[in-house]
Amino acid sequence: MIDRKISPLVNDISKIDFLSPETWTLRNGAKVWGIKAGTQDLVKIDFMFNAGSWFQASNLVAGLTNAYMNQGSKNYSAQQIAEAFDFRGAYLQLSADQQHGYVSILTLNKYFDEILKVTADVIKHPTFPAKEVKTQIAKKKQWFIVENSKVKMLAQKKFSQVLFGENHPYGNTNTASDYDKLTREQLVQFHAENYRLSECKILIAGNYSDEMKEQLEFYFGEEGGLAARETFASFPIVPAKEQAHFVDKDDALQSAIRIGKLVVNRDHPDFHGLNILSTILGGYFGSRLMTNIREDKGYTYGIGSAIFTFPHASYFAIVTEVGTEVCSDALTEIYFEIEKLQNDLVGDDELDVVKNYLLGEMLRSIDGVFAMSGSFHTLLEAGLDFSHYRDFVTAITKITPEEIMQLAQKYLNKEELFQVVAGKRQ
């Protein structure tokens, strides 16, 4: 008979191989990173442009320019673009954040040439036809209004404004009426100004061939466009004066909570340690916050904390939705857990669990061609490479309970934490 009370042997998993992507440059200066991996004949390509909301003159312009690039181009109508992808089981994904505008494609290798040809036209020559743009804006506005009736959205928006100030691109101030003010000309102009191939970062992942690299050069290497910019605008961060904020939603059954503050960026020596600290507090199922607030009290379906990073700033945040009637109890418990990390050393057992959990996550984050591409994408956004993850693995294996406590004392003081609650006032 086996003794089920004894766990099987635990093997070390700290040796993680990070594949080094190959890099090359197109004629016009666009940089390419290639991750050759995977057993299926498919590729995923991400095109990243300096075309996020950082570069826009008024709300929504960056996001909607990006979103409507597939609404028609010089050689294809919106319908033809959609057919080209759907017929080949390929995907065209458009997205934009504060810093970048992204165009991503996923296709089987056998359709690479046709898909790349259409994508090039979409990226280089979108026409933003008036009728299509008008229809899409009406649709998007309604989506926005539905999203903004959710407490988590209300809390997150206020929290961004509190951290960065209303005039900073990271402080989200979009309103429904912004959709009415937007003109087609703004989109055309924003695209011409910011989707510069000379600044483009291209990430190709999958089982690609040399011939496919040549096709990339053919469709995206052309010269003659706007030159890469030397410098970019900068914006002062102006956090709110008050620490605590409330957003009213009278019919809410749950309150959304955000607690946090600005912290150091990815390139700071404290960053990795702070990330480990945040994991102990709320970064995994067995974390302090989950154990206390969900698994002991049952106040919530889920609670977590994480470091959220942008190229020019990072913040730490605790994120949850809790029953309205237990909201103030939940807040008390959250601060209790933070103070405990400042006053008591983390036990060796717990730290061991967190270290191995993080190593496992690291393995998962580079497991398979999609995961690897996604992880590298995150690093590229911040101008980093896999050495950042290698350093993280080293930091994980080395960090001590004393260092964790010092970081908690340095970064998690209650009087410096902003608190936003959206819901029904009690």
Added chain:
Amino acid sequence: MIEFQKYTLKNGLKVIVHTDTSTPMVAVNVIYNVGARDENPEKTGFAHLFEHLMFGGSKNIPDYDTPLQKVGGENNAFTSNDITNYYLTVPSANIETGFWLESDRMLELDFSDKSLEVQRNVVVEEFKQRYLNQPYGDVYPLMNSLAYKVHPYSWPTIGKDISHIQNATLNDVKEFFFKHYAPNNAVLVVSGNVDADEALRLAEKWFGDIPRRDVPEKNIPAEPVQTEFRSQTVERDVPYDAIYLSFHMDRKLGDDYYATDLLSDILSSGNSSRLYRKLIVEEGLFSELDAYISGDVDPGLFSVAGKLIEGMTMEQAEKAIWDELDKMKNTLVDAVELQKVINKVEANLIYSEIGYLNKAMALAAFELLGDASLINTQGDNYRKVTPEKLRDLANRLFTRENCSTLYYKKKSK
């Protein structure tokens, strides 16, 4: 083609192993043949509440999560109308910890009052977060209770009513466990960087001595054929009117299943699809409009869901949807259009072969349906569908007598 080995242990547990050496990880996936359809109508939400309790410690291991995290593992679970699925992923060097944990909670749970009390509250908060505190959050429960009058698909997996969850007792929990959680009512799938002999050895070692249990025959009442149009109108505090149509469709193993799936793809998969082009772009009637199938083991629902653009009327919206459904009944789908949705399904099958965990879940679900090798015949089943089949199917499916419609109106201010 996904290769796998299949064994059955003496206690009835089916074991499937799929080796994929492109990953350093392994997945251990256990699916139990129990879901919300097996619940007592007076005690709904139980299968799902039970899933939460499976993480509260087992007979020999007080805490499920910590030992797994300690070896770099991660896990989760989900409950549907038909099944409950538990999965974990772990670096392959530590695969045995996965077997140890999964087998102990199949052997017996640590039934504790504290765990039950806490998870009742957690599930009540989940109920609020997913259904009650979201705009349009109650659509699914409303529609299912309209479309199903007898079959247990009439209630959602979270439960018909919060009180059912609040009233659950430890006795109910124990009874449920011994009735449904048994090696002879489960499938274990191991996938990833492991060879079949090693996986089988570990399966024998950890699961082999769990006793077979008496699992009662399923006795789920069939839904009678719907014979007249049903509708319901509700008013909610939401920004826009919405409309939802559902039609009874074939069960997962039925002859019409794959064709029904393609019908929904032709209508709404991708920006070139009919509903998107015609009703969102050309006519500007809807801000969102989707057609999808439920994919249940017993006969499920084909649904169309749309949010109206401000200023459009419910009558316009309903007529426009029916016009598109009627087109499917009256005109043969063009061969190129059919090829398009088949190509897309085939590409998606190739994309999905990248994930060892996805493959484990799919193998488990198909084996529970009857045969894991169904995973490899999906492509053929889609390729067999013809334009005539689609027209014939649309004529049987899209009738008023087979339709339930939910008019979801914004409250007038």
